[in-house]
Amino acid sequence: MRRAVPSIPKAIASLALVIVLAVGCAPRTPGNRSSAPTSGQEATDTAATSAVGPGEPHAYSNLPSEVALDVVFRQMQAMEAGGVPLENTIESSGRVTLAVDASANPPKVSGEGSTPVTGGGHVGALAFTNSGTITYRLVGEIVRGSDGRLELHVRGQRSMNVRASGPGGPSAATPFEDIGERVLAFEDGAALDWNWQEAGAGVTGSAKWTLRIPDAR
Numbered sequence: 721m722r723r724a725v726p727s728i729p730k731a732i733a734s735l736a737l738v739i740v741l742a743v744g745c746a747p748r749t750p751g752n753r754s755s756a757p758t759s760g761q762e763a764t765d766t767a768a769t770s771a772v773g774p775g776e777p778h779a780y781s782n783l784p785s786e787v788a789l790d791v792v793f794r795q796m797q798a799m800e801a802g803g804v805p806l807e808n809t810i811e812s813s814g815r816v817t818l819a820v821d822a823s824a825n826p827p828k829v830s831g832e833g834s835t836p837v838t839g840g841g842h843v844g845a846l847a848f849t850n851s852g853t854i855t856y857r858l859v860g861e862i863v864r865g866s867d868g869r870l871e872l873h874v875r876g877q878r879s880m881n882v883r884a885s886g887p888g889g890p891s892a893a894t895p896f897e898d899i900g901e902r903v904l905a906f907e908d909g910a911a912l913d914w915n916w917q918e919a920g921a922g923v924t925g926s927a928k929w930t931l932r933i934p935d936a937r
Contacts, residue, residue, distance in 0.1 A: 780862060780870070783822045788815050788932040789874070791835060793854055799922030801843075808841035810882060812854045815932070818874075820862070827862040829874065837882055848886030855879045857896065862906055870906035872931060875899060908933040 792813040799806055814835030821828040833856055840849035860874035877896040884891050904910040913928035 780822065780825075780827050783820055783827055783862065784934050785822075786817055786819050786831075786934070787829065787872070788817045788934075789858070790815050790930040790932060791856065792928040793835070793925075794927075795923065795925035797841075797921065797923045804844045806841065806843050808850075809839040810837060810850055810880075811839045812837045816856045816858060818858060818860075824861075828859070829862065829872065830859045832857045837880075840884070840886075846886060848884040850882055850884055852880070852882040855881070855896075856899075858899075860901075872904045872906045872910075873901055874904070874929075875901040902929060904929065904931050906933075907931070 790813070793811065795810045797806070797808045812835045814833070816831055816833035816835075818829040818831035821830075834853040835856075837850050837852040837854060840847065842848065856876060856878050858874050858876035860872060860876075863871055863873060865871045876899050878899050879894055879896045881893040882891060902912055904912050909930065909932075911928060911930040913926065915924070915926045917924050
């Protein structure tokens with residue numbers, strides 16, 4: 721008599737993916753940071769700034785009408801769900817354009833954009849590939865730091881919609897969740913990267929944002 725091969729419970733796979741998405745969207749304290757060129761500031765929610773006071777001349781000139789962030793997201797998960805091994809990699813990269821309101825004091829930035837999802841993994845012996853989007857809604861200000869140099873302070877929300885194709889592929893989406901404030905030097909090529917880890921869910925992840933300023937010299 722042929723022995724039946726048990727199928728992978730869909731609820732287990734879906735639960736695992738919900739865990740990994742929730743970890744990726746949760747606000748995190750920045751980890752490793754690199755800036756090219758360096759801004760000299762940590763990316764925290766309480767970074768000190770020195771904005772122009774009331775009645776003082778507008779201190780920001782020759783600002784572009786828009787800037788962009790090249791965003792890179794990567795997250796890996798390896799765990800067992802109900803005794804079934806699961807591995808899943810979610811990767812996404814692209815550009816989010818931010819409009820600059822130079823009439824505000826300090827100048828404001830805002831924008832929304834989506835980046836495509838790739839990657840994949842397996843639940844037990846069943847493989848799947850990932851598709852979908854990560855959507856960013858970002859706002860912020862261009863201010864002068866304590867050293868007098870311009871900085872971009874940006875914060876916002878991120879939502880993930882991941883669809884998996886294959887016999888064992890889970891699919892899930894997250895609501896928009898907060899991204900804590902990040903600080904980059906207002907110079908073309910300035911970069912910020914950070915990592916996160918959730919040992920209980922077998923998750924490690926990283927993100928990198930690079931500022932792009934049109935016609936920068």
